[in-house]
Amino acid sequence: MESSVLEDNILTQDEREILQEIMNIAFGKSAADLADVIDAHVELSIPFIKSMQIPDLPEYIRSHVKDYKLINIVEQKFWGKFRGDAILVFSSGAGKALIKMLQSEESKSFDSEPIDILESETLMEVGNILIGACVGKLAELLKDIVSYTPPMVLVEKEYSEAIAHGYYDHDKKAIVLKTDFSFDTGNVSGFLFLVTTNESIMWLKESLNTFMDQYE
Amino acid sequence: MNGMIKKILIIDDSPIARKMLKSCLPKDQGYEFFEAGDGKEGSVKYQEVNPDITFMDLTMPVMSGYESIEEIIKNDANALIIVVTADVQMKAVKKVLELGAYMVLRKPLNREEIQSALLKVHDTLQGAG
Amino acid sequence: MILNQIFDAINLGIVVLDRDLLVQKWNRWMEIHSGIDADKMIGKSIFEIYPDLESSKFKRSCKSVFSFGNFCFFSQKLHSYLFQFKTSSYLGSDFEYMQQSCAMGPLRNEDGEISSLYIYVQDVTENAAYQEKLKDLNIKDGLTGIYNRRFLEARLKEEFFRYKRYSGKFSMVMIDIDNFKEVNDNHGHQCGDFILKMVSARISSAIRNIDYLIRYGGDEFCCLLPETGLEGAYTVAERFRALIEFQDNNYDDEIINITISLGVSTICDSVDTPEMFIQKADEALYKAKKEGRNKAVAMD
Numbered sequence: 133m134e135s136s137v138l139e140d141n142i143l144t145q146d147e148r149e150i151l152q153e154i155m156n157i158a159f160g161k162s163a164a165d166l167a168d169v170i171d172a173h174v175e176l177s178i179p180f181i182k183s184m185q186i187p188d189l190p191e192y193i194r195s196h197v198k199d200y201k202l203i204n205i206v207e208q209k210f211w212g213k214f215r216g217d218a219i220l221v222f223s224s225g226a227g228k229a230l231i232k233m234l235q236s237e238e239s240k241s242f243d244s245e246p247i248d249i250l251e252s253e254t255l256m257e258v259g260n261i262l263i264g265a266c267v268g269k270l271a272e273l274l275k276d277i278v279s280y281t282p283p284m285v286l287v288e289k290e291y292s293e294a295i296a297h298g299y300y301d302h303d304k305k306a307i308v309l310k311t312d313f314s315f316d317t318g319n320v321s322g323f324l325f326l327v328t329t330n331e332s333i334m335w336l337k338e339s340l341n342t343f344m345d346q347y348e
Numbered sequence: 349m350n351g352m353i354k355k356i357l358i359i360d361d362s363p364i365a366r367k368m369l370k371s372c373l374p375k376d377q378g379y380e381f382f383e384a385g386d387g388k389e390g391s392v393k394y395q396e397v398n399p400d401i402t403f404m405d406l407t408m409p410v411m412s413g414y415e416s417i418e419e420i421i422k423n424d425a426n427a428l429i430i431v432v433t434a435d436v437q438m439k440a441v442k443k444v445l446e447l448g449a450y451m452v453l454r455k456p457l458n459r460e461e462i463q464s465a466l467l468k469v470h471d472t473l474q475g476a477g
Numbered sequence: 478m479i480l481n482q483i484f485d486a487i488n489l490g491i492v493v494l495d496r497d498l499l500v501q502k503w504n505r506w507m508e509i510h511s512g513i514d515a516d517k518m519i520g521k522s523i524f525e526i527y528p529d530l531e532s533s534k535f536k537r538s539c540k541s542v543f544s545f546g547n548f549c550f551f552s553q554k555l556h557s558y559l560f561q562f563k564t565s566s567y568l569g570s571d572f573e574y575m576q577q578s579c580a581m582g583p584l585r586n587e588d589g590e591i592s593s594l595y596i597y598v599q600d601v602t603e604n605a606a607y608q609e610k611l612k613d614l615n616i617k618d619g620l621t622g623i624y625n626r627r628f629l630e631a632r633l634k635e636e637f638f639r640y641k642r643y644s645g646k647f648s649m650v651m652i653d654i655d656n657f658k659e660v661n662d663n664h665g666h667q668c669g670d671f672i673l674k675m676v677s678a679r680i681s682s683a684i685r686n687i688d689y690l691i692r693y694g695g696d697e698f699c700c701l702l703p704e705t706g707l708e709g710a711y712t713v714a715e716r717f718r719a720l721i722e723f724q725d726n727n728y729d730d731e732i733i734n735i736t737i738s739l740g741v742s743t744i745c746d747s748v749d750t751p752e753m754f755i756q757k758a759d760e761a762l763y764k765a766k767k768e769g770r771n772k773a774v775a776m777d
Contacts, residue, residue: 153364156407157455160434165544167437169537178407234533247638253555257534264547272546273456277585280548344364347371 142183142305142333143340150340154273155179159311162265169261172233176266177312186304189327196310196323197221197291203322205286205294206259210267212278213335216306216328218263226320227251227287230258233317248287256283262313266324274339304329307336352473353400353466357382359390359416360405360432365455369403369432372462387411391419394427401469404449406433406440414447421448428472430465432457490560490598493584496543498523501593510562510575510600527560535559542583542594551579553601554608564602576605618692620670621677629691629699633751636703640744648710648743650700651758652680652717655736655770657696668728669696672735675726680717699758707743707777714739714773722771736771738762743777 143151159176166174184192197203202224209217228247231254260283271278286294306327314321328336356379358366366383373379382397384390388411394402402420406413413431420427431444434455441452451468453461484491485505493502499522503515513526524531538549551559558577578599586592616628624632636647654660654676661669677698681690689701700717702710718739726733740762748754761776768774 149362149364153362153368156362156365157434160407160455161436162545163435164437169540169544173437173439247635249555256550256555257537260547260549261537261541261545264541264545268545268547277589278546279582282548282550282552282580347368 142307143337146344147337147340148181150344151181151336152179154340154343155181155270155309155311158269158273159266162262162269165269166262166265169265170234170258173316174262175314175316179309179311182308182310184306184308186306186329189306189308192308193219193221193323193325194291200224200291202288203286203291203294204255204288206255206263206283207285208260208263208283209281210263210271210278211280212271212276213332213339214267214271214274214276214278214328215332216326218267219325219327220259220263220322221325222255222259222320222322224288226322227255229315229317229320230254233315233320234258252285252287255287256285259283259285262324266311267326270326274336274343276339305333307333352470353377353379355380355382355397355399355401357384357390357393357397357399357402359384359387359393359402359408359413361385361408362405365405365432368457369462372457372459373466374463387413387416387419390416391423394420395423398424400428400473401466402427402429404429404431406431406435406444414443417444417447417449428469430469488600490596492523492596492598493593494523494539494596495593498539507560507598511560529561530559538581539594542581543591546583546591548580548582551577551581553578553605559596560598571606571609572602575600576602621674621692623677623681623698624689624691626691626693628689629693629701630751632689632691632701633754636701637744637749637751637754641749646704646706646709646743648702648705648707648741649754649758650702650710650714650717650773651693651740651742651755651762652698652700653738653762653766654696655738655766657735660733660735664728664731664733668733671728672726672733675724676721676735676737679720679724683716683720684713699755705743707741707775710741710743711773711775714741714775718771718773738765738770739773740765741773741775745777 156178159179163174163176200223204222204224204226206220207217228251231250234254263283264280267278306329309326311324312321313324356373358369358381360366360369370381382393382399384393386408390404391411404413404417413433417429420429427448429449431449431452432455433440433452436452436454444452451465453465487504488506490507490510491502491504492500492507495501499520500518503518508514518526541547542549553576558574559579560577562575564572564575578601579596581594581596583591584593584595616624618625639645640647654672657669660672673696677690677692680698680700684690684700687703691699691701693699702713705713718737721735721737724734726735740758740760742748742754742757742761744754748757757776761774764776765772765774
């Protein structure tokens with residue numbers, strides 16, 4: 133089941149290790165800065181790198197979330213030399229838990245909004261910041277500048293209907309960077325998948341090697 | 349700097365991170381490097397080698413940096429451990445300093461930061477001498 | 478040269494703020510719609526002129542843009558607007574203030590560091606008006622213009638969730654027109670429709686902004702009273718009853734009088750689902766009918 137990056141000859145062993153360390157650094161810094169911005173402690177796990185054919189992606193994501201039953205998804209495209217899709221999957225109930233977490237002096241305004249709008253707004257806001265933190269820090273280390281599309285959100289959907297078979301390019305390969313996250317203010321956890329394809333991969337290889345040149 | 353610092357132990361599960369650290373250290377000081385790939389191995393190596401400075405990563409398999417620091421300090425209260433980490437949240441920094449780490453440096457490393465850290469260590473060792 | 482002209486010609490508001498959230502740029506569009514010249518804005522804190530902007534969400538967004546260089550989006554659906562501009566059209570509008578879709582992003586200096594952020598502002602008032610109309614078609618009753626049953630179901634779900642989190646009071650009055658069939662039989666269906674409109678209008682005028690009047694069925698209405706306990710709701714129900722009893726409905730020069738029966742229920746520990754809530758009100762309504770109609774009954 134595990135397809136090694138080496139098998140597909142996408143990244144060399146060295147490049148893979150450099151990417152791993154860069155992600156460690158990027159996500160570690162993200163967690164620190166995130167705590168500052170949203171005033172909550174976020175644990176980001178050591179990121180995991182996997183390559184696969186694009187059509188296998190939905191099943192891959194599904195295999196991780198099937199214990200969740202209901203999920204929330206925030207998706208954003210990012211576009212720099214490093215480009216792709218960020219797919220953030222939250223456990224069920226995350227929207228409501230995050231509303232509570234962000235609620236401060238402004239509880240008044242929160243009460244006047246319908247709950248489902250508040251939920252999707254909060255998921256989008258936190259999702260946007262989380263994605264921006266991880267992608268942004270990664271891009272920064274690789275000396276790239278990235279822009280983003282507006283986030284899209286799905287609230288409390290059954291995982292099987294949420295992650296559909298889309299129109300996928302069958303000959304496209306992808307590198308998936310996956311991290312687990314969890315908030316210390318109870319019960320919000322999930323996965324972040326960064327999917328980057330052919331176009332970015334050549335540039336990625338180059339910039340990984342450039343990065344290491346500083347340390348020769 | 350004279351030869352107060354001879355043996356350096358680097359504990360980090362990423363071979364790239366270890367390489368990066370080594371390259372940031374001055375090349376002309378004749379340092380002897382020792383490496384370990386997880387907290388447990390690191391603690392064992394420490395006892396074997398008795399290094400002058402230890403650089404420690406936090407997120408490692410088998411035994412985390414936190415536990416490794418605890419174990420090393422237990423066996424050598426004067427151990428000089430510099431934590432090198434990307435995750436510099438207050439919570440983490442506080443915890444390692446409480447456990448007995450000497451200082452915390454953030455990744456990615458640069459030469460200047462490492463140099464001034466070494467100077468600080470040197471002053472401390474001289475003072476203690 | 479060209480970019481400067483685009484900056485002022487574009488049909489989009491552009492504001493640039495530095496790391497202290499002081500205004501660095503305020504383009505022509507912003508001048509026109511705010512009525513404030515750029516030179517009066519530059520160097521000032523954005524919150525000085527627009528104190529309502531100073532929310533934790535806005536500050537959080539700015540912080541994340543400066544920390545991560547991400548883009549933050551403020552959709553009209555969720556925020557209505559960022560900058561409070563009165564709608565300026567003489568043609569009339571559904572909204573008191575311009576509806577805006579906004580976004581915020583990083584601006585870098587020569588060293589590649591994020592030194593400022595931009596906010597762009599799009600006027601989406603027209604679009605928002607269409608959306609409102611569509612929404613209304615979905616949750617309003619065609620004849621009377623008040624909310625429909627679909628709305629009731631959604632609303633109750635909301636309120637019960639709120640009650641479970643915050644407790645608090647919430648009551649319902651179920652209203653049924655007495656002998657409505659007779660009105661239809663004696664005066665025709667058009668008159669029946671007329672009576673429905675009269676009743677809903679009268680009761681609507683007697684409720685607060687936070688209350689909801691819903692057309693529940695053919696001749697049945699339901700009134701939701703937030704933050705009201707059983708006693709308060711009963712008083713309100715009585716008031717409705719009297720209003721309708723003494724209202725002369727003039728249809729084709731004929732005065733028609735009708736009465737209503739009302740059943741009142743309230744959320745409490747033993748009534749903890751929407752279904753039970755409605756059932757309790759129905760039971761009270763039934764009692765009112767049995768006890769002679771033109772009556773309000775409260776059930777606890």
